[in-house]
Amino acid sequence: MFKQDLKEKYPFLTEYFEQGLKNAFHPLAHSILFYGQDISAQYEFATEIARLLNCKEFKNESCRCLNCNWVREHQHPAVLTISKIDNKPSDDTSKTVISIAQARMIKNSLLNTSDYHRVFIFCDAKMDGETWIPLGLNENNFHDETANALLKIIEEPPGNTTFFFLTRDKNDLIETIISRSQSFFVPSYKQEDKNYSIIEEIFSDYPNIERKKFIDLAQALFASSKEHGSEKVLDEIQNLLAAILKSNLENNICKTKIISDIKSVELAKQMINNHINPQLAFEDMLLNITKN
Numbered sequence: 433m434f435k436q437d438l439k440e441k442y443p444f445l446t447e448y449f450e451q452g453l454k455n456a457f458h459p460l461a462h463s464i465l466f467y468g469q470d471i472s473a474q475y476e477f478a479t480e481i482a483r484l485l486n487c488k489e490f491k492n493e494s495c496r497c498l499n500c501n502w503v504r505e506h507q508h509p510a511v512l513t514i515s516k517i518d519n520k521p522s523d524d525t526s527k528t529v530i531s532i533a534q535a536r537m538i539k540n541s542l543l544n545t546s547d548y549h550r551v552f553i554f555c556d557a558k559m560d561g562e563t564w565i566p567l568g569l570n571e572n573n574f575h576d577e578t579a580n581a582l583l584k585i586i587e588e589p590p591g592n593t594t595f596f597f598l599t600r601d602k603n604d605l606i607e608t609i610i611s612r613s614q615s616f617f618v619p620s621y622k623q624e625d626k627n628y629s630i631i632e633e634i635f636s637d638y639p640n641i642e643r644k645k646f647i648d649l650a651q652a653l654f655a656s657s658k659e660h661g662s663e664k665v666l667d668e669i670q671n672l673l674a675a676i677l678k679s680n681l682e683n684n685i686c687k688t689k690i691i692s693d694i695k696s697v698e699l700a701k702q703m704i705n706n707h708i709n710p711q712l713a714f715e716d717m718l719l720n721i722t723k724n
């Protein structure tokens with residue numbers, strides 16, 4: 433079934449999709465949403481599933497049937513990437529978004545029957561020189577009105593049709609797409625960023641930050657999050673705490689505090705994911721981290 437390197441990296445997901453591909457009684461969902469930091473991995477996954485859905489022979493990694501070859505070469509007539517730079521109608525002049533005209537083109541194409549399993553992979557994309565790079569969908573490149581124009585066919589597509597939506601963060605997609613799709617988190621194995629330069633100064637007194645400073649520091653974090661994003665700011669705080677923890681492994685009192693503080697940062701991430709104002713989440717976190 434799946435390529436070996438995908439199996440090794442994503443044992444849970446590959447096992448799950450293999451079951452769906454093999455079992456006609458529990459087939460895959462018509463609409464599948466991938467989210468996570470590594471959009472290239474999501475794209476590879478979607479393409480592999482498209483290949484296996486269309487393979488008429490061995491359904492394995494080394495199969496060289498016409499369908500498998502076409503998908504590998506991105507030439508398959510029924511496996512289409514839909515982005516602001518891919519698969520646009522010839523009279524479509526939009527350049528920055530997946531357009532309503534593209535949505536209409538897809539809808540019209542589904543009026544005809546097909547011998548293939550049709551797959552539409554929705555993502556954003558850019559050219560870096562000669563290299564095509566997949567990026568995540570968000571409200572700027574995939575407008576609500578375009579998404580809504582697709583809802584009916586996503587909900588009740590003709591047979592043998594699968595939609596994929598690739599995004600970094602589920603919150604970047606309109607709720608009507610999320611609710612009609614089965615969502616899967618695709619973990620990122622890219623080199624982890626261990627930096628903490630953005631927040632180093634704000635946290636310079638750690639672990640002895642005074643309680644009375646917590647509002648000022650929350651404001652400083654909030655200002656920084658406007659520039660870098662709150663996720664990045666909280667990631668860097670965790671990076672800093674992890675670095676301090678590493679150099680304090682002998683000191684049990686310090687260790688307990690740092691581990692508890694790392695959990696407070698995690699909690700702040702969850703609060704922001706649940707649409708709580710970042711400044712409030714930062715204040716809450718700093719109340720836990722600071723000392724009286």
Ligand SMILES: [Zn+2]
Pocket residue numbers: 486487488489490491492495496497498499500501
């Ligand atoms: Zn094949």
